[in-house]
Amino acid sequence: MASTSTYAPTREDFAALLDESYGDNEAFEGSVVKGTVVAIEKDVAVIDLGLKTEGRVALKEFQGPNREGAPVVGDVVEVYLERIENALGEAVISRDKARREESWVKLEKAFEKQEKVEGVIFNQVKGGFTVDLDGAVAFLPRSQVDIRPIRDVTPLMGVPQPFQILKMDRRRGNIVVSRRTVLEESRAEQRHEIVANLEEGQVIEGMVKNITDYGAFVDLGGIDGLLHVTDIAWRRVNHPTEVLSIGQTVRVKIIKINHDTHRISLGMKQLLEDPWQGIEAKYPVDARFRGRVTNITDYGAFVELEPGIEGLIHVSEMSWTKKNVHPGKIVATSQEVDVQVLEVDPVKRRISLGLKQTLANPWESFAEKFPVGSEVEGEVKNKTEFGLFIGLDGDVDGMVHLSDLDWKKPGEQAIEDYKKGDIVRAKVLDVDIEKERISLGVKQLGGDVVAPAAEGAPKPTDDPSDLKKGVVVTCEIMDVKDGGLDVRIVGTDFTAFIKRNELARDRADQRPERFAVGEKVDARITQFDRRTRKVTVSIKALEVAEEKEAIAQYGSADSGASLGDILGAALKAREKGGKAED
Numbered sequence: 001m002a003s004t005s006t007y008a009p010t011r012e013d014f015a016a017l018l019d020e021s022y023g024d025n026e027a028f029e030g031s032v033v034k035g036t037v038v039a040i041e042k043d044v045a046v047i048d049l050g051l052k053t054e055g056r057v058a059l060k061e062f063q064g065p066n067r068e069g070a071p072v073v074g075d076v077v078e079v080y081l082e083r084i085e086n087a088l089g090e091a092v093i094s095r096d097k098a099r100r101e102e103s104w105v106k107l108e109k110a111f112e113k114q115e116k117v118e119g120v121i122f123n124q125v126k127g128g129f130t131v132d133l134d135g136a137v138a139f140l141p142r143s144q145v146d147i148r149p150i151r152d153v154t155p156l157m158g159v160p161q162p163f164q165i166l167k168m169d170r171r172r173g174n175i176v177v178s179r180r181t182v183l184e185e186s187r188a189e190q191r192h193e194i195v196a197n198l199e200e201g202q203v204i205e206g207m208v209k210n211i212t213d214y215g216a217f218v219d220l221g222g223i224d225g226l227l228h229v230t231d232i233a234w235r236r237v238n239h240p241t242e243v244l245s246i247g248q249t250v251r252v253k254i255i256k257i258n259h260d261t262h263r264i265s266l267g268m269k270q271l272l273e274d275p276w277q278g279i280e281a282k283y284p285v286d287a288r289f290r291g292r293v294t295n296i297t298d299y300g301a302f303v304e305l306e307p308g309i310e311g312l313i314h315v316s317e318m319s320w321t322k323k324n325v326h327p328g329k330i331v332a333t334s335q336e337v338d339v340q341v342l343e344v345d346p347v348k349r350r351i352s353l354g355l356k357q358t359l360a361n362p363w364e365s366f367a368e369k370f371p372v373g374s375e376v377e378g379e380v381k382n383k384t385e386f387g388l389f390i391g392l393d394g395d396v397d398g399m400v401h402l403s404d405l406d407w408k409k410p411g412e413q414a415i416e417d418y419k420k421g422d423i424v425r426a427k428v429l430d431v432d433i434e435k436e437r438i439s440l441g442v443k444q445l446g447g448d449v450v451a452p453a454a455e456g457a458p459k460p461t462d463d464p465s466d467l468k469k470g471v472v473v474t475c476e477i478m479d480v481k482d483g484g485l486d487v488r489i490v491g492t493d494f495t496a497f498i499k500r501n502e503l504a505r506d507r508a509d510q511r512p513e514r515f516a517v518g519e520k521v522d523a524r525i526t527q528f529d530r531r532t533r534k535v536t537v538s539i540k541a542l543e544v545a546e547e548k549e550a551i552a553q554y555g556s557a558d559s560g561a562s563l564g565d566i567l568g569a570a571l572k573a574r575e576k577g578g579k580a581e582d
Contacts, residue, residue: 037075045071047079055079078102103136104170116162116182121153129153131163131177138163138175147183187222191262194223198264200254203271208248216240218252218266225264227252234269234276234308236294275308279346283309286340288358293335301327303339303353311351313339318355320362320436321395331355362394366438367431369393375445380422383415390424390440398438400426407443469528472542477519480512487537490520494535498523502538505547510540 035047035055044056057079059070071077110117119131121140128141140163145153156179163177164185198204198220206218206225215228227250232243244250252266283289283305291303291311300314316323318330331337343352370376370393378390378398387401402411405418418424426440475487475496484499503510515521523537524545 033081034076034078037071037073037077039073040071045077047077049079049081055081100135100137103134107133107136107165107175108168108170111165111168114164116164117177118160119163119177120160121157124153133163133175133177136175138165138177140177140179144178144180147180147187188262191223194221195257195259195262195264198254198257200257202254203251204254205249205251206266208244208246208250211240211244211246213239216244218250220264223262223264225252225254225266227266227268231255231265231267231269234272234274235304236302236310238295269308275306276346276349279309279351280344283311283341283344283351285342285344288338288340290336290338291353293331293333293337296328296331296333298326301331303337305351309351311339311341311353313353313355317342317353317357320356320359361433362396363431363433363436363438366392366394366396367433370428370431372428372430374428375425376428376440377423377425380418380420380424383418383420387411388415388418388424390426392438396436396438398426398428398440400424400440400442404429404439404441404443407446469525471525472522473525473537475521475523475537477515477517477521480515480517482512485512485515487521487523489535489537496535496537498537498539502526502540505540505543 033049035049037045038048038054039046040059041056043059045059046054046056048054107117109115117133119133119138121129122132123130125139128139129145131138131140144166145156161179162182163179164181165175166178166181167174167176169175204220206220208216209219209224210217213229215226215232217224218227227240227244229237229240232240237243250268251271252268253270254264255267255270256265258264289305291305293301294304294310295302298315300312300318302310302312304310313327313331315327318327319325322330337355338358339353339355340357341351342354342357343350345351376390376392376398378392380388381391381397382389387399388405389397389399392398402415405411406414424442425445426442427444428438429441429444430439431437432439474490475498476490477485478488478495479486482500484497484503486495486497488495500510500512503512503514521539522542523539524542525535526538526541527534527536529535
C-alpha cells in the first residue's frame with residue numbers, strides 16, 4: 001500500500017486563495033473589501049469576507065449623520081481590512097476606516113479642484129468644531145464658522161452644509177475646512193447682483209441691522225448700506241439711537257455706490273426739505289432770535305434756532321467781561337438763550353451768533369453812569385509793572401497807570417503802597433468803549449502839587465500844565481556842593497540840582513561858593529518830564545534868555561551901544577516899572 005503524504009497549506013497559500021476568491025477586490029491588508037452581513041449579535045455585525053473568513057464590526061460604526069444606518073443580514077457592505085487573521089482566527093475589519101479611506105480620495109480630488117464639500121458639524125473641541133465629511137473628520141476653526149462672530153452654534157450642529165477645504169495632510173490625517181469662505185463667496189455674488197440693480201438717487205426701504213457711534217447699517221435685502229449719523233437728520237444728532245432702533249424699517253436715499261468695494265452710502269435727511277434754503281432771508285444779520293443750546297465745546301456753544309439749523313456762539317462772543325472762561329461756565333446744554341445773528345454763510349452752512357450783543361455793553365453803561373471826571377471806588381484786582389487794575393461797577397476793570405498814582409513819588413515807588421484787595425478811590429480820566437478800556441487816576445483826586453511857574457511869588461496850582469519847559473521859577477538853595485546846588489522849587493515839594501556850569505552865563509561866576517544855604521534864586525526850567533515828574537532848572541539859561549530879551553527891546557550891540565549900556569537900560573526900566581506899581 002502506497003504511503004499517503006499530508007499537505008498543509010501555508011499562510012502564503014491562504015493569502016493566494018483569498019486573493020483569488022476576492023478577485024477584483026484586491027483583498028489585501030490595508031485595503032477596502034466587500035463582505036456580506038451573515039449575523040447580528042447584540043451590538044456587532046458579523047461579516048463574511050469569503051473563504052470562511054469572518055470579521056466583526058460594531059453597529060455604531062454604521063450609524064451617524066449621512067450614514068446608511070444599522071445593516072441587516074444579507075446586506076453587502078464595504079469594510080477596511082486591517083489584518084486577515086487575528087489570534088481568534090477572525091479578520092480585523094472596520095467600517096469607519098473604510099468610509100474614511102473612501103472619503104479621503106474624494107476630498108483630495110475636491111481640494112485639487114477647489115470644489116466645495118458637504119459635511120456636518122457634530123462636536124465642539126478646543127478652538128473650534130469637528131466636521132464629518134462623509135467619514136473623514138475635519139477641523140473647523142471658530143473664526144471660520146461665520147462672517148461675523150456668533151455666540152450660539154447649536155442651530156448649525158447636525159445640519160448638512162457646504163464647506164471649503166483650506167488644508168489637507170493625509171500623512172498626519174489633518175483636514176481644515178471653512179464655512180466662512182463659502183458664505184463670503186455666496187455673499188459676494190449676491191452683493192454684486194444686488195448692487196447692479198441699485199442706482200444713486202434711488203429711494204428704497206431697509207431695516208436697521210446694526211447701530212454704531214458713527215451711524216447705522218441698514219439691510220437693503222442682502223447687502224448693507226451705511227447711514228452716517230450726519231445724514232440721519234438736518235438737525236444735530238449726537239448718537240444714532242436718538243432716532244433709530246435695531247429692527248426699525250426706514251426709507252433711505254442712496255447717496256453713493258462704490259461698485260468696486262460694494263459700499264453704499266445712505267441718507268435720510270435727503271428725503272426732507274433742506275432748511276438751509278433761503279437761510280439769509282430767514283435769519284438776517286443783526287436780527288435777534290431765541291434758541292436752545294445743543295452742544296458745548298472748548299471754543300463755543302452750538303444753538304439750535306430751528307430743527308436742522310444751528311449756529312455757533314464763539315467763546316469771544318459770549319460775554320463782555322469773561323474773556324478766559326470755558327463756555328460751559330456761561331451757558332448749559334438745553335438752556336434757552338437770546339442770540340444775535342452776526343454772520344450767515346449759506347455755502348458753508350454756518351451761522352455765527354453773539355450772546356453778549358443781546359446784553360447791555362458794560363462799558364457804555366459805565367460811561368453813562370460815570371462820565372470823565374467822576375470819582376469811583378473799587379478793589380485792586382491786579383498789580384502789574386505798568387499800573388493797577390481796579391474792579392468797578394458793572395463787572396468791568398479800570399487801570400491806574402504808574403504815572404497817575406502820585407504827584408510826588410515815581411510810579412515804581414508809589415505802586416508799592418498798594419496791594420491786591422485794597423479798596424481804592426480814583427477819578428475817571430477816560431473811557432474808550434470800542435477798546436473796552438477805562439483809564440483812572442489816583443493822584444488827580446488831590447490836585448497837582450506842582451507850583452505855577454510865573455514871575456513874582458510862586459503859588460501852588462491844581463493845573464500841572466503851569467510847570468513846563470521855559471517857565472521861570474524861584475528856587476531855595478538847600479545845599480551847596482562842589483558840583484553845583486541842591487534846590488527846592490518854592491511852593492512845591494519838587495527838588496532839582498543845578499550843575500556848576502548852569503550857575504551863571506559867565507564862566508567866572510560859575511562858582512557854587514557864591515551862594516549860601518537858604519538863599520533864593522530865580523532859574524529857568526530847561527526840562528520837565530511829566531511821566532517821571534523830574535524837573536531840571538538853570539540860572540545860566542535864565543540870564544541868556546533875559547539878555548536876548550533886553551537886546552530885542554533896547555537896541556543891538558551892532559548899533560553902537562555896548563552890552564553894558566543895553567543891560568543897564570533894561571535894569572533901569574525894570575526898576576521904574578517896580579516903583580510905578582508901588
